[in-house]
Structure formats: C-alpha cells, structure tokens
Amino acid sequence: MQPTPLDLSDDRVAEAVHTVGRRSYAVEAEIIAFDGIPALHESLVDMRAEPLRWLGVGDPVTGLPVAFIAYRFEADGTIDIDRLCVDPGWFRKGLARTLLTHLLEANPTADAVVSTGAANVPAVTLYTRGGFTPTGISSPAPGLELAHFRLTR
Secondary structure (H helix, E strand, C coil), X not given: CCCEEXXXXXHHHHHHHHHHXXXXXXXXXXXXXXXXXXXHHCCHHHHHHCCCEEEEEXXXXXXXXXXXXXXXXXXXXXXXXXXXXXXXXXXXXXXXXXXXXXXXHHCCCCCEEEEEECCCHHHHXXXXXXXXXXXXXXXXXXXXXXXXXXXXX
C-alpha cells in the first residue's frame, strides 16, 4: 500500500480520516490513561481547519483512508509531525512505519520532530526505530506526559 496525499475537502475522505483519528486516539487514551487528547475530541470542522498536509493509506476495497500522517513544515524546514493514526482494525500491518518512512524519504534532508504519550510504547518504539532521538518529557496537563523526539539529518 503506497501512501498518497489526502484531500480533506472531499467529505468522504475527511469523514474517514476523522473516524480513523478518533478510533486511534481512543486506543492511545487507554494506553496512556489520559482521555484529554485534543485530537480525540476535535470536531470534523476543527480537524479540517488545521493547517496540515495529509498523507494516507487506503483500504484496497473502499479506497478510504485506514491510516494517515499529518504534518507541517516549520519556518526552518523541519517537519513537525502533528499526528500519525492507524485504525485499530489495521494495527500490526506496518502502516504507521510505511507512512513515516514515506514522509521522511520524500524529504531526505529535512529534520523532523514528533511528540507522543510517553507511555505509548508502540509509538515510542516506532519513532526510536525510525532514527528519532528522545529530546525530553513534558507534562502539558495533569496526568499527561508527552515524550518528544527529533530526527536530525
């Protein structure tokens, strides 16, 4: 499955992305024991308003996204990965790794940053295996610890 750009102006695509995100973040909320993840509670309208670029992998039958990565470029060219979500029904198929690898290979000289719940072992493992280095832990809300990572090229 090859990642492709997602057009969130297409209602079906946007609704599928929103559903995948909510389902994926619900699993993360259980893993990290914190249900205040902002993207878990954002509306479809708010998600579409985010100034992000979106890549996804689609279900071969429906063509609708079952996994996506959303990112922006910072002023210095660094890729800021805002979210990487896989529908739970598609876990353990390498889709997160495929999306991350595709994004990084498409931007071979760009540094990248990402944050995830510190207790989210699958995400932490994905980023460290992908060459990211831990840069710290923050606690933006009571009960939430975020682990921050950077890939320097």
